[in-house]
Every structure is written in structure tokens, then in C-alpha cells.
Amino acid sequence: MTTMKNALTALGVASLLALTSLGAAPALADEVDPGGAAATQQQAEAATAPPAYSPAPIEAPAGDAAPESGRAAAAAPDPAPSPDPQPEPDAKAAPDPASKPAPDAPRDGPSASPSSSPSATPSGSPSEPPREGRPPTAPRGLSGAYSVDEAGQAHVTVTWKAPADLGVTGSNGDPEGGQGRSSFLFQVSLTSGPGSPQTVTLEADEAWNDSPEEPLSWTRVFDVPATAGASWTVAVDASNDGGQTTGPAATTTVSSAPAPRAPSAPTAVVGVYGLDEDGDAHVGVTWRAPADLGVTAASDDPEGGQGRSSFLFRVTLVSGPGAPQTMTFDADEVWGDSPSGPLSWSRGFDVPVSPGETWSVAVEASNDSGQSWGPAASTTVVSPLVGESEVDVAITSATASGHHSPTVSVSWSASGTERVGSWIVVVANVDATTLGEVVVAATRVPAAARTVTLHGGESLTELGLTVGGKPLPNDARLVVVVVAEGPDLEALGASAPVLVTTPSSTPPPPAAPSGSSTGGVTATVSGSTITARVPSAKPGEWVYGYAFSSPIGLGWAQVTNAGTASWSLAGAGLANGAHQLAVLADDGSVLGSSAFSVGVAPAAANDAATRAQLASTGADPTAPLGAAALLVLGGCALVALRRARSARKQT
Known part of the structure; x- marks a missing residue:
């Protein structure tokens, strides 16, 4: 019996027996007898008779027809054969007359042999061709960080998430289906930087668990030398076939903080x-x-x-x-x-x-x-040579004028001037908030000079240091100092400082003019603009306009080459009727006036506020001293001067 089983297995009968146990034989029996009578009769006979094995169809040459008993045995074997050996039946026993072959069942040729049957799957199950493998895409969310632990060991820590596309493998069409995740690998490489190269391979299933849809992440740590200002490159790729093939790598760069560095000089x-x-x-x-x-x-x-x-x-x-x-x-x-x-x-x-x-x-x-x-x-x-000067210098006059463009005029006298080669005149702002803003203007004039007017913007440069160069501010307290210089630019003496205050940016209103015109000024109105011809003003000069009867400041206007100046009446709030225009020079003096009339009052917004703002004049004499108060007696004047003196001593 054992010998017969081995022969049958070698020729493929074992495949047929396996299929029979899965239900292929009952399906075939149903096709032969839909009512199930044949199957019932055969099962009853099988319960009392030993199973019939017929080797004849197996040994038949290709093309010979298999006996009916062979097909019957293949179609309906005993589902529970006796474990005791039974004598083999006659190979030519007649088949059961009640059993009929299925109409479409093959009757001869190799196709009838179980070993050559194309139907290896249960009836009704379609065959699935193997799918071609595809590696995963690059891992997502790759990031890295550098750190140093308490023991002084530095680390590069890398974190990433699963690829968006896990690819396809031969044994498993989709690793997300729960199979094959043990063969899903990540390869993490430290490709450059101190301590590289390093590579580690790990199974994805280590963190995947049973929920691959979750945004799980993996982390690996590389030990590296503690290095300030260094950078490392890290690459991570994935494999879904145990490392035989890998997908594209995701890369990132990790940097350590630069080495501590002190600031440069202020x-x-x-x-x-x-x-x-x-x-x-x-x-x-x-x-x-x-x-x-x-x-x-x-x-x-x-x-x-x-x-x-x-x-x-x-x-x-x-x-x-x-x-x-x-x-x-x-x-x-x-x-x-x-x-x-x-x-x-x-x-x-x-x-x-x-x-x-x-x-x-x-x-x-x-x-x-x-x-x-x-x-x-x-x-x-x-410090200046106060009380021990070779040259005695005294400021005789220091005045500030100019509402639009302030100026400071200085006059001085001196004795012992035989060695004086030049004079330095410095103007400093007492109310400056920082010492760097103290010196407003500085100029050097010849030894013969005894007066100078500073308009703002004048500067001196000594040994690379420039002082001055700033406009003269309005409503400001300024200190003026005159310094005598010798032939080698050494300081021979300095004056005591003199304090002057520059005018406000708005000149005070004059008395209300009377008559049709004074100073040759004539005015005309066109729309909301008044234009005046001012014969005594030069082109380029700035003039200020006041409208009367109540003084309303119209602001500053620059005289054109045609000798005219224009102002906007919009917002002045002038009523319809006759008015007077007064024109003032930069120093506040009246250049002339002219009568004019307004037929339709221009739009006025917040007339009271406008008048109050335009009529505001003067400076607050009680303003506190700023950071430059220490310069009131003249120290600022010698910043550039003493640098020149120091340079002369060094040479």
C-alpha cells in the first residue's frame, strides 16, 4: 500500500487528493447528478466497501482514454478512508451504472489526468498573476538635531516617518495589509561630518505595531565627537523586500552651534x-x-x-x-x-x-x-587751557536768527595773537540726548578773521574723526566757543562759552497791516491759492505769510525766479470778503503787505485748531538740560582740536 501511495504521489495523484479534500469532488458530483442521488449512493457504498484505486489511468500512455472507473474514483473518493490496508480491487471493475460523466468533462488525453489539469484552484476562484515588485518611496518628515549629554558625549538624533508609498513586493502586494512588515527595513546613514560614516539597518516592524495607517515615526541616534560649528549629512532609505532593493533616500543636514565668540569692539x-x-x-x-x-x-x-x-x-x-x-x-x-x-x-x-x-x-x-x-x-x-591760555579770547557777540533756516553769527576779540594761525568756531547743542549729537557745526577760519556766521552743516575732520555737519535746530539752546590755534594746530587758548537760543520755526505775527499795499507787495487769489509778488525778496529765499484780520499763519513759501510766492488758503477758514496778506522774511521782519478778497470761502477743517497751531511761537525756557549739560562751559569745542594736538605731539 505504501509503495502504491508513493507511485501515485510521484505522478500527481496527491494533488488530486488534496483538491478533493477542499471540495472539488463534491462539486463534480453535483454536475453529474444535480439531485445528489449519485453522490448519496456512492457515499453509502463507500461506507461498506474499501476505496477503489485504479492505477490504470495513471500508467496509460498519453492520448489513451482513461476508464470510467478512474474518473469516478477521481470525482468521488471516500472522504474518510479506512486506516486498515485493503486489497486492491480489480482494475477493470465495471463502473456504477448510475454514475454518468459531466457533459463537458474531458474524456481522453492528458487533460483528463490529474497531473496535467489546468484547474488547480477551487471551482469559481479566478487565477491571479504575480504582481511586479516596486520599492517604497523616500521616508517622510526627516529631521535631525545635535545635542551634548551631561557626560559630554555628542549625538546626532534622526527622526522620520513611513514613506507615502510603501511599494509592492512579490509575496505581498501591500505591506499595509498586515503581511511582510517584518521584511520592511530602514537604512539610516551618517554620510558626512565628524564621526562619519556610520550606517544602521532596522526593521520597520519595531515601531509599526498593528496600525500602519497612523503617522508613526522612527528615531535613531548616532554618537559623534563634540564639535562646535560642524555639520552632518544624514540619509534614510526604505526597503520592502528585506534589503534586496531600496527606494530613494531622504536626506537632511544637522548642524552644531558655532563656538562661543566674544563681540567685536564697540x-x-x-x-x-x-x-x-x-x-x-x-x-x-x-x-x-x-x-x-x-x-x-x-x-x-x-x-x-x-x-x-x-x-x-x-x-x-x-x-x-x-x-x-x-x-x-x-x-x-x-x-x-x-x-x-x-x-x-x-x-x-x-x-x-x-x-x-x-x-x-x-x-x-x-x-x-x-x-x-x-x-x-x-x-x-x-581739556581746554582755561586760565593758562597763551591767547586770551572773548566772544563779543553771539546771535541766532532765522525762523526757517537758523544761523548763528559770532564775533570775538583776542590778545596775544602773534602765533595764531587760525581760529576754530564750534556750535554745540546743550539739549542733545547723547554726546555723539552734541557738536552741531564746526568751522576753521583764517587768523585775521574776527567774525563768522554758521548756517549749519559745517564740519571738521581731524585724525579720521568728523564733528559737526548737522543743521542748526529751531528752538534750541546752543553753546558757542572760539579756539585759537597755533602754527602746528596746537591750542593756544579758548573763549568762555556763550549760550544762544535759536528762533522758533514760526515767526510771531506782526501788527495787522492797513491800506491796500506796502513794500510793493501785490496779491491775487485763484481758486484756493493766493500768489504774491514780493519785490524785496530774492529768488530762493523763504518767506512766511500771515492772513488778517485775525492773524492766520499760511506757512513758508520759497520765492520763485519770477519773484512770487504762493500759499494755499484751504483750511485757513477765511470768510468771504476783504483780507490782508503780510509777508515776512526769514528773520521775522515784514517785507510788505497787500489787500486781497475771497469770493467763496475755502473749506476749513477745525478752524480753531488750525489757528492755534499756526499762531504758536516761542520756546520753553524751562526745558531741562540734557546729557550735554556738562559742555556748557566749552569742553565740546576741543574734541577735534585736541586730537590734532595729540597727533602733533606724537610726531
Whole structure:
């Protein structure tokens, strides 16, 4: 019996027996006898008789017809054969007359043999051709970070998510179906940077669990040397066939923070000596932020809003009377919320009153609360030769005029001028908020000069330092100083400072004019514009207009080449009827007046507010002194002068 089974298995009968156990034989029996009578009879006979095995169809050559008993045995074998060996029946036993072959069943040829039957699947199940494999796409959401643990070991940590397309494998059409995830791999490579190359391969199933639809992520950590300012490249690819093929790689770059770096030196450092109103001497210094704020462990850029509370300045009076002195303070005191702006800091030292002395001042910056300091920026400050001057200089007149464009006119006298080669005249703003803004204008005039008018914008440059160059402000208290220079630009003497106040930007209204015209001024109105011819004004000059009967300021107008000036009446609130126009010069003097009339009143918005605003004049004499109060007695005048003197001494 064993020998017979082996022979049958070798020729494919075992396949047929397997299919029979899956239900193929009952299906065939139904086709032969839809009512099930044949199947019932055969099952009854099989219960009392041993199973019939017929090797004849198996041994028949190709093309021979198989006996009916062979087809019957194949179609309906005993579902529960006896385990005891049974004698083999006669191969030529007659088939059951009640059993009939299916109408479409093959009757001869190899197709009738179980070993050559194309129908290897159960009846009604379509065959599925194998699908071609496709690798996954690149992993998603790749990111990396550099860190250093408490033990000082540095790490590059990489995190990613599953590919959007998991691809196709031969054994499993879709890994998301729950099969084959154990063969889904990730390969993570540290391809460049300190400590590279490193590669690790891991199974995706480690984190996948039973919910591959969730946005699961994987993480791997590489140990690397602790290196400041370094970068690493990391690549991650995926495989769905156990690593035989891989999809495209996703890459990212990981960087470590730059090495800590101290700030560069502060910029625009300017120092000055002066006396305050009580006669006490001071050395003041002002500066701006470093061009390079450096790098700290807490923040790569202090301008980013972090670490500014740890940004310090240290100001040192290095040498000179009263030195050494040092002050340290937070930069955030002034920095505020706009660190990129041109902000400046100022500090002052109390020193003895010392004419003709020199001080050295240094300013440093720190971005780590003073643990380290950047290079210092230094400046030299000198005091004037008060009381010991070779040349006695006295300002005899200092006046400020000009409402639209202020000017300062200075006259002086001097004795002992034999060695005077030139004069320096300096105008400084007492109410400046920073020392860097103190000197408004400075000019050098010949030795023979005893008067000069400064219009604003004049400047001097000594040893690369430029002072002045600013317009003269309105309503400002200005200090004027005259300094005598020798043949080698050394200071021979300086005047006491004189305080002047510039006029307001709006001249006070004159008395109401009378008559049709004065000063040859004539005026005409066209629409909402009044145009006046002003014979006494030169082209390019600025004139101010007032409309009467109640004085209403019309503002400034520049005289054209035709000798006319125009103003808008819109908003002036003039009533219909006759009015007077008064024209004033820049110094507030009346150039003339003219009668004019308004037929239709121009639109007026908030007439009372307009009149109050235009009629406002004057400056507040009680305004407090600013940071430049220490210059009232003339220290600012010698910033450029003493630098020249120091250069002469060095040569």
C-alpha cells in the first residue's frame, strides 16, 4: 500500500487528493447528478466497501482514454478512508451504472489526468498573476538635531516617518495589509561630518505595531565627537523586500552651534571733557554697539532677542587725573526692542578740574555676563587751557536768527595773537540726548578773521574723526566757543562759552497791516491759492505769510525766479470778503503787505485748531538740560582740536 501511495504521489495523484479534500469532488458530483442521488449512493457504498484505486489511468500512455472507473474514483473518493490496508480491487471493475460523466468533462488525453489539469484552484476562484515588485518611496518628515549629554558625549538624533508609498513586493502586494512588515527595513546613514560614516539597518516592524495607517515615526541616534560649528549629512532609505532593493533616500543636514565668540569692539566711540553749571569737571564718552555681537551658548545671535540681558559694556577711565575708574552695566538698559537700530550709550566720569590734561577711555563688550570680553575701543579726551591760555579770547557777540533756516553769527576779540594761525568756531547743542549729537557745526577760519556766521552743516575732520555737519535746530539752546590755534594746530587758548537760543520755526505775527499795499507787495487769489509778488525778496529765499484780520499763519513759501510766492488758503477758514496778506522774511521782519478778497470761502477743517497751531511761537525756557549739560562751559569745542594736538605731539 505504501509503495502504491508513493507511485501515485510521484505522478500527481496527491494533488488530486488534496483538491478533493477542499471540495472539488463534491462539486463534480453535483454536475453529474444535480439531485445528489449519485453522490448519496456512492457515499453509502463507500461506507461498506474499501476505496477503489485504479492505477490504470495513471500508467496509460498519453492520448489513451482513461476508464470510467478512474474518473469516478477521481470525482468521488471516500472522504474518510479506512486506516486498515485493503486489497486492491480489480482494475477493470465495471463502473456504477448510475454514475454518468459531466457533459463537458474531458474524456481522453492528458487533460483528463490529474497531473496535467489546468484547474488547480477551487471551482469559481479566478487565477491571479504575480504582481511586479516596486520599492517604497523616500521616508517622510526627516529631521535631525545635535545635542551634548551631561557626560559630554555628542549625538546626532534622526527622526522620520513611513514613506507615502510603501511599494509592492512579490509575496505581498501591500505591506499595509498586515503581511511582510517584518521584511520592511530602514537604512539610516551618517554620510558626512565628524564621526562619519556610520550606517544602521532596522526593521520597520519595531515601531509599526498593528496600525500602519497612523503617522508613526522612527528615531535613531548616532554618537559623534563634540564639535562646535560642524555639520552632518544624514540619509534614510526604505526597503520592502528585506534589503534586496531600496527606494530613494531622504536626506537632511544637522548642524552644531558655532563656538562661543566674544563681540567685536564697540563703534563710534567719542569722548569729551567739560564743566557743568556747578563748576564740576566730567569726562563723558558715547559709543554704539559692536558690528559683530559674537556668539553665546544660549543664543547664536543676541539680536534675535535672547541673551541681551547678559550683554554688558565695561567703560574704563584708563589714565588721566581721577583715573582709574570703571563702570559696568547692561546693554539692555538702552537696547529696548530694536537692537538693529543706531542706538548709542553714554557714560560720564567725575574728574578734577584740570585744564590742558589728557584722559584715555576704553569701552569693551561682553555677551556672556562678563565671563569674557571682546577687544576694547579707545579714545582720548583733552581739556581746554582755561586760565593758562597763551591767547586770551572773548566772544563779543553771539546771535541766532532765522525762523526757517537758523544761523548763528559770532564775533570775538583776542590778545596775544602773534602765533595764531587760525581760529576754530564750534556750535554745540546743550539739549542733545547723547554726546555723539552734541557738536552741531564746526568751522576753521583764517587768523585775521574776527567774525563768522554758521548756517549749519559745517564740519571738521581731524585724525579720521568728523564733528559737526548737522543743521542748526529751531528752538534750541546752543553753546558757542572760539579756539585759537597755533602754527602746528596746537591750542593756544579758548573763549568762555556763550549760550544762544535759536528762533522758533514760526515767526510771531506782526501788527495787522492797513491800506491796500506796502513794500510793493501785490496779491491775487485763484481758486484756493493766493500768489504774491514780493519785490524785496530774492529768488530762493523763504518767506512766511500771515492772513488778517485775525492773524492766520499760511506757512513758508520759497520765492520763485519770477519773484512770487504762493500759499494755499484751504483750511485757513477765511470768510468771504476783504483780507490782508503780510509777508515776512526769514528773520521775522515784514517785507510788505497787500489787500486781497475771497469770493467763496475755502473749506476749513477745525478752524480753531488750525489757528492755534499756526499762531504758536516761542520756546520753553524751562526745558531741562540734557546729557550735554556738562559742555556748557566749552569742553565740546576741543574734541577735534585736541586730537590734532595729540597727533602733533606724537610726531
